[in-house]
Amino acid sequence: MILVGNSRGGARNLADHLMKDENDHVSVHELRGFAADDLHGAMNETYAISRGTKCEKFFFSLSLNPPPNERVETPVFDDAIARVEDRLGLTGQPRAIVLHEKDGRRHAHAVWSRIDAETMPLGGWITAESGCKRSLASSIVSMVGKCSKALLIEARAIRATSHWSNGNKP
Template sequence: MILKAKERGNAPQLGRYLLAMRDNEHVELHEVRGFISDDLVGAFGEADAIAKGTRCEKYLFSMSFNPPEDVNASIEDFEDAIRKVEEKMGLENQPRAIVFHEKDGRRHAHAVWSRIDSERMRALNARGSREALGG
């Protein structure tokens, strides 16, 4: 998988982007975990609201998963790659959303985690990000 990641804020804008059809033939909200809301806009609104209780501006960790051009990855392949990254980064218990995009017959995935530990109201460091990205 080709991985691209960054820490970011502005969850409402990211939610709108991930659900937009303008650049994609198909968009699928695959999973929303750890949020009260079960839709992406509501879940990301929660992440935004919780982050306001901290000084963290880049309260999301967003990663795209793109298989090489000659590989047709299954849903399970994406889920496995996301799980491995999540474990390396220490984000296993954090709220997460997964969205699939399809463009020109090729599927890729976006996984987004909240970095805010809502019990301690502190941002988690995305540990191991270089290793998770293969760098």
């Protein structure tokens, strides 16, 4: 599984991108921790909450792409997302999962809010960038032994930007 993750802003653009009809099938698999019941509403809700902080990149976005010839079922995506969530310290954060299928290839996107409502007055964001590349790599290594199918995990293709460690604002 190729994992690509980064922090980002742009609620409307992200929701538009995830719901593009250029895919053969698009489904919102999960919305957790949002008052809104649709993806655009959930993304806008996170943007509105972020206005109470100095956080400009209030989402952590992850795409999960299986090898070209593998058909990955939803529970495998769910497990991979849960592992990444745990390793990045995003457990319990509002999250959206969108499944895409294009030309017979299934892939998934997960988006978490980086805003911690409990600590908003004190800064209010969860870094999720610190050690991101290592966390994604260790998630992949742990998935290799857990897949019930002979699913090849391509660790060499990991890319994750690390704005936080480069001194940029979160």
